[in-house]
Amino acid sequence: QQPVQSPQAVILREGEDAVINCSSSKALYSVHWYRQKHGEAPVFLMILLKGGEQKGHEKISASFNEKKQQSSLYLTASQLSYSGTYFCGTKDGGATNKLIFGTGTLLAVQP
Amino acid sequence: GAVVSQHPSWVICKSGTSVKIECRSLDFQATTMFWYRQFPKQSLMLMATSNEGSKATYEQGVEKDKFLINHASLTLSTLTVTSAHPEDSSFYICSASPGGSGYTFGSGTRLTVV
Numbered sequence: 001q002q003p004v005q006s007p008q009a010v011i012l013r014e015g016e017d018a019v020i021n022c023s024s025s026k027a028l029y030s031v032h033w034y035r036q037k038h039g040e041a042p043v044f045l046m047i048l049l050k051g052g053e054q055k056g057h058e059k060i061s062a063s064f065n066e067k068k069q070q071s072s073l074y075l076t077a078s079q080l081s082y083s084g085t086y087f088c089g090t091k092d093g094g095a096t097n098k099l100i101f102g103t104g105t106l107l108a109v110q111p
Numbered sequence: 112g113a114v115v116s117q118h119p120s121w122v123i124c125k126s127g128t129s130v131k132i133e134c135r136s137l138d139f140q141a142t143t144m145f146w147y148r149q150f151p152k153q154s155l156m157l158m159a160t161s162n163e164g165s166k167a168t169y170e171q172g173v174e175k176d177k178f179l180i181n182h183a184s185l186t187l188s189t190l191t192v193t194s195a196h197p198e199d200s201s202f203y204i205c206s207a208s209p210g211g212s213g214y215t216f217g218s219g220t221r222l223t224v225v
Contacts, residue, residue: 002154032214041204041216042155087154089214096168098145099206099214101155 003102022088029093031071113209117217134205140185141207149202161188
């Protein structure tokens with residue numbers, strides 16, 4: 001089953017913060033975050049493994065709560081380059097190793 | 112870093128014809144590759160898992176006779192859209208895991224069926 005992301009879309013001014021949530025109905029082994037620009041391949045942002053991990057680099061960070069089967073992506077002091085569609089991808093630790101993408105969140109950063 | 116090369120980047124074909132899309136892992140061996148399809152303003156939906164030397168595993172609702180997958184070597188997987196129709200027009204993208212937990216994606220193929 002596809003993970004559900006919220007919000008579906010968000011519009012920010014440069015310098016504002018945003019939070020994108022990803023929720024799964026299945027137990028998760030890991031959560032992957034990607035950003036996709038229109039017509040391009042997804043670009044990897046980060047992976048979080050089970051264990052309540054938090055990660056971050058520069059102004060983008062994320063958390064993973066395996067008990068709640070949820071992950072959140074935090075964008076701080078947003079820049080115009082942050083615009084795009086953000087997807088979480090989840091793996092359930094099964095033998096298939098397949099990555100299932102969430103519903104997506106469209107982020108638009110305006111000057 | 113690990114690279115997956117996907118060709119063609121775009122293709123326009125006539126309704127009823129077949130189209131082949133290739134994905135190659137350039138600097139690693141991929142026993143498994145994943146094929147996704149993305150319609151405009153939608154998420155990437157997993158179509159099938161391609162397994163080197165064996166049959167592909169298709170997701171529920173994906174017609175295996177229409178979307179033929181071949182993974183004949185450790186570096187090449189192909190997706191053939193047979194008897195394409197306008198509703199097959201989409202963005203097709205492959206991925207593979209070079210090791211560890213991450214995935215590398217091809218650049219995608221924009222298929223337009225007219």
